[in-house]
Amino acid sequence: MDxxxxxxVSETTPRRLPTVVIVLAFVLLLGFLALIxxxxxxxxxxxxxxxxxxxxxxxxxxxxxxxxSRDLAGKVxxxxxxxxxxxxxxxxxRELEEAYQYFKDxxxxxxxxxxxxxxxxxxxxxxxxxxxTYPNGPDLRTTVSQMFRIRGVPETYIIGxxxxxxxxxxxxxxSTQEIIQTIQPLIH
Amino acid sequence: xxxxxxxxxxxxxxxxxxxxxxxxxxxxxQPTPSDNDVNRVARQLYCPVCENVPLDVCxxxxxxxxxxxxxxxxxxxxxxxxxxxxxxxxxxDRVLAEPPQRGLNWLIYVLPPVAILAGAVLVxxxxxxxxxxxxxxxxxxAVLLSPEDEYLKRVEEELKRAEKSGR
Numbered sequence: 259m260d261x262x263x264x265x266x267v268s269e270t271t272p273r274r275l276p277t278v279v280i281v282l283a284f285v286l287l288l289g290f291l292a293l294i295x296x297x298x299x300x301x302x303x304x305x306x307x308x309x310x311x312x313x314x315x316x317x318x319x320x321x322x323x324x325x326x327s328r329d330l331a332g333k334v335x336x337x338x339x340x341x342x343x344x345x346x347x348x349x350x351x352r353e354l355e356e357a358y359q360y361f362k363d364x365x366x367x368x369x370x371x372x373x374x375x376x377x378x379x380x381x382x383x384x385x386x387x388x389x390x391t392y393p394n395g396p397d398l399r400t401t402v403s404q405m406f407r408i409r410g411v412p413e414t415y416i417i418g419x420x421x422x423x424x425x426x427x428x429x430x431x432x433s434t435q436e437i438i439q440t441i442q443p444l445i446h
Numbered sequence: 447x448x449x450x451x452x453x454x455x456x457x458x459x460x461x462x463x464x465x466x467x468x469x470x471x472x473x474x475x476q477p478t479p480s481d482n483d484v485n486r487v488a489r490q491l492y493c494p495v496c497e498n499v500p501l502d503v504c505x506x507x508x509x510x511x512x513x514x515x516x517x518x519x520x521x522x523x524x525x526x527x528x529x530x531x532x533x534x535x536x537x538x539d540r541v542l543a544e545p546p547q548r549g550l551n552w553l554i555y556v557l558p559p560v561a562i563l564a565g566a567v568l569v570x571x572x573x574x575x576x577x578x579x580x581x582x583x584x585x586x587x588a589v590l591l592s593p594e595d596e597y598l599k600r601v602e603e604e605l606k607r608a609e610k611s612g613r
Contacts, residue, residue: 290557343507375494377512377514377515380511396536398535398536399534399535400537
C-alpha cells in the first residue's frame with residue numbers, strides 16, 4: 259500500500275449538497291420534462307377526424323356578433339376557411355353563397371366563414387366583391403384553424419347535427435351542386 | 447373712403463392668402479407614417495404565414511398588405527404596442543418577435559437567468575474546492591494512519607530491529 263494515497267476520512271468523503279437543494283433540483287427537472295412532454299403531446303396530436311366530436315367554436319364576426327357553435331346544436335354547421343389573398347378561395351366564394359341561399363330558409367344549416375391570417379379591410383372587400391352574406395369573421399389568434407389543423411386555404415369542415423365532424427373538403431368546391439350534395443345527406 | 451376700403455380689402459385678401467398658405471403648409475406637414483415608421487413596428491413582428499420571416503423584410507404581397515395595415519393603424523394614431531397587440535390578437539402570439547410575458551412564456555425569461563445563476567454557483571463551488579484542496583506536501587502531515595498502518599509500521603520496525611540484531 260502506498261502511503262501517499264492515504265488520506266483522512268474528511269478528505270476522501272465529498273461534500274454533499276443540502277438535501278433540500280437536491281430535491282428542489284429534481285422537482286424542477288421533472289417539472290420541466292413534464293412541460294416538454296405536454297407540449298410535444300399537444301403538437302403531435304392529430305387533427306379532428308371525421309366522426310370525432312368537434313369542440314366548441316367561437317367566432318366574432320366582422321360586424322361584432324359573437325357566435326358559439328354550441329348554441330347551434332342540432333344544425334349542420336359549414337365552417338369555411340378562406341383568405342382574401344387566396345386565389346383558389348375565389349373559385350368557391352360565389353358557390354358557397356349560393357349554397358347558403360339554397361339552405362337558408364330550411365333553418366337546418368349554418369354557414370360560418372373564417373378569414374385565415376387576413377387583414378380586416380381586405381377581408382371585408384373580399385366579402386363585398388363576392389356578395390357573401392353569411393356570417394364571416396377573422397379566425398382570431400388562429401384558434402379554430404389550429405383546432406382543425408388546417409394545412410391551407412380554402413378548407414371546409416362540415417359538422418353534423420350531432421356535433422361530430424361529418425365531412426372535410428380540402429381545396430375549393432368545384433360547384434354549388436357539389437356543396438349541396440355534400441350537405442344534403444347530413445340534414446335530418 | 448374708397449381708397450380705405452380698397453386697402454382694407456387688399457389687407458384682408460393678403461391675410462386670407464397667408465392663412466390659406468399656412469393651412470396648406472400645415473396640411474402638407476401632416477405626419478404621414480413613413481416607411482421607417484412602418485418598418486420600426488414591422489421588425490417587431492413576423493409574417494403570420496411564412497416561416498420565421500420578419501415582417502419588415504418579407505417580400506410577399508401579403509406582407510406588403512400587413513405593412514400597409516401597420517401604416518393605416520399608425521396614421522390612426524395607434525401606438526406600437528397597440529399595433530403589436532392587435533396583430534397578436536388577430537394572428538396569435540407567434541407573430542410577435544418577442545414573446546409576451548404571460549402564461550408559460552414567462553419560463554423563457556426566467557429559465558435562462560436561473561440556469562446561468564445555477565451554473566455560476568456550481569463553478570464557484572468547484573473553484574473554491576480546488577483552491578482549498580491541499581498539495582501532497584501539505585497534505586502529508588495531515589495523514590492519519592489507520593490501525594492497519596500502525597500494524598505495518600510496527601512490522602517494519604520489528605524487521606529493522608531483526609536486521610540489526612542479525613548483524
